[in-house]
Amino acid sequence: MSEPFFSQLKCRECGALYPKKAIHVCEYDFGPLEADYDYGKIRAAISRGKIQSRPLTMWRYRELLPIDGEPTVGLKVGFTPLVKADRLAEALGVSELYVKNDAVNYPTLSFKDRVVAVALSRARELGFKIVACASTGNLANSVAANAAAAGLESYVLIPYDLERSKVLNSLVYGTRVIGIEGAYDQVNRLCSEIAGKHGWGFVNVNLRPYYAEGSKTMGFEIIEQLGWEIPAHTVIPMASGSLLTKINKAYREAVKVGLVSESKFGIYGAQAAGCNPIAAAQKAGTDLIRPVPKPDTIAKSLAIGTPADGYYAVNVMRNTGGAAEDATDSEIIDAIKLLAETEGIFTETAGGVTLACAQKLIVSGKIPRDERIVICITGNGLKTAEALDGHLPPPARIKPSLREFDALIAK
Amino acid sequence: MAKFKGRYWLNFSGPKATDPLIYLMSKKFDVIFNIRQATISGEMGLMGVEFEAEREELKAAIAWLEEHGVTVEPVEINTIEG
Structure with missing residues (x-):
């Protein structure tokens, strides 16, 4: 895209403007920062026909998404039934x-693929080599899978006592999973400190306005x-x-x-x-x-x-x-x-x-x-x-006999 | 000892919501507070505040606020998602 449709970040509380960096909180009042666009330019650049001529993915609406160039992560995400x-x-x-x-x-298999596709595409534009998130489920799966497909190194932070089945759905993609001992707010604080100290792209911390x-x-x-x-x-x-x-x-x-x-x-x-x-x-x-x-x-x-x-x-x-x-x-x-x-x-x-x-x-x-x-x-x-579990009836069980089968379905 | 700066959302509710808790905290602990935003409605209030203190002192001050019914969340809340 040659036209800069996505112009800046803007505080949702006071309207203060910020450059398009990996920041997410207004310095003045702690209000959340949100992507702001040049709607006049977008209006002149898109139409229903133009959108309909594009592949059936969420990137059909890319002028209204906060990236500067073409998307590079999650190219097949979206346009669900x-x-x-x-x-x-x-x-x-x-x-x-x-x-x-x-x-x-x-x-x-969740809407998180939409937010992660944007966050990781933007993370690449901002030069991040490592991306991360803290999640107990869908977000972790999506970051792990999309980062793997894009060749980005990823970390997933989880509460240390999370069920193994949930951890597996992230581990399989080769992401580095770290269990953290501590209460919810302690994990929160650690994530924001990691994002600041190590310069990682945390999809729902410093990349939150894009995500x-x-x-x-x-x-x-x-x-x-x-x-x-x-x-x-x-x-x-x-x-x-x-x-x-x-x-x-x-x-x-x-x-x-x-x-x-x-x-x-x-x-x-x-x-x-x-x-x-x-x-x-x-x-x-x-x-x-x-x-x-x-x-x-x-x-x-x-x-x-x-x-x-x-x-x-x-x-x-x-x-x-x-x-x-x-x-x-x-x-x-x-x-x-x-x-x-x-x-x-x-x-x-x-x-x-x-x-x-x-x-x-x-x-x-x-x-x-x-x-x-x-x-x-x-x-x-x-x-x-x-x-x-326990809310659906167990399957019926019969011997391999036609008589038993007929008796069962006649009930 | 180096001072640490932290940004927090404080949520005041319950019977002590109308007490001058920030004033009392600053008398009891060596914490500099800088209020950036505040809203109050009925018996509930929300405040965006920056605290500056030595780490252990700040931890103790936050624990004191929590004992008095204030929910203290870092501004970077919801970093753990489903």
Whole structure:
């Protein structure tokens, strides 16, 4: 790309401008830094036709992503199916429902491949040779896989007592996995110190402004796959709240650069009842987030007790006329089964949270039954299969006898 | 002993949320505080603050704040993701 569409970093609180470096916090007020673009230039440079002529990946929207040149990591990521979910719509009693299915994102079966593709492409532009993250699951898998494919050295930091099955999904890619003994905040502090001292590219620390922007591509794809329309209602899982704010940003940017006409849309957030700081704040009508010191839910990928973007997520929901909900563990399990049985999509626990909350929002009338709804499914059920232990009937068992088989299916 | 600078989000809630905890902390511990941002609503408050102190003194001050119901998070929160 010869045109510099991505111009600078900007503080979300005070608007102070910063150069496009590996920094993520405003020096004045500690506000998060966010990528800022020259929308006039982008508007003149892109069109629906130009986007549609490009390969079916998230990089179709590259003018709206924070890299200077061509992407170099995760070139096949994105453009996951938007499934018209008629059987699920019938079960929920709504007229038009879609599932955005990032459970089949490439290469590691979660939406994290989007953010990692942008973070690592930018890391290369900034000259990082080593990339890293601290994660208990999807993010670690994605950093390990995408770094391996790009020939970047990578480190994954994890709590030392993480289950072996989760560690395997990162180890297999040849990444260096380091278990850290300590509480959550101690690990946080160590990561920021490592990023500063060793000059590594930490995807969700010093590369965070770039990383977070990758989530927007989920929003752009939804718009394009709906025939260039913004859905009336979008239900999104919330951990830090970043994905929700970025899908909102994508919808607004698509209007700003002339890809869609303006229309009213509502953004809805979903959390687990066992870790619901953002949903609780939204329901209480405040934007101050009360931390959850000890999250207790099977939806571990959403269990962030002190969500960095919680304040912004509450404001997006408020400003768009949306709302938040939370779901118990048993509601999450039921929703995972419902999605699988009606649409053939096996989602991880976070997807169960999203569907369960969508159901509650529909039943309570906060989402009307006769308007277009999109549910964002962000990860694959094979990653959290243990959550279903004891919740599915065992397979029937018979002798190798036709009589026994006939007797069984006659029941 | 070299001084250490750290940036934190402090979350005040519960019965002591309206106490002058930062003032009391600075009387009790040798910590320089520099408030960068603050919001309060009802009985809950959020403050962005830079602390400068000798490491052990800062650790003790943070532990004291936590004993008084303040959640102390480094500004670089959520580095561990799912």
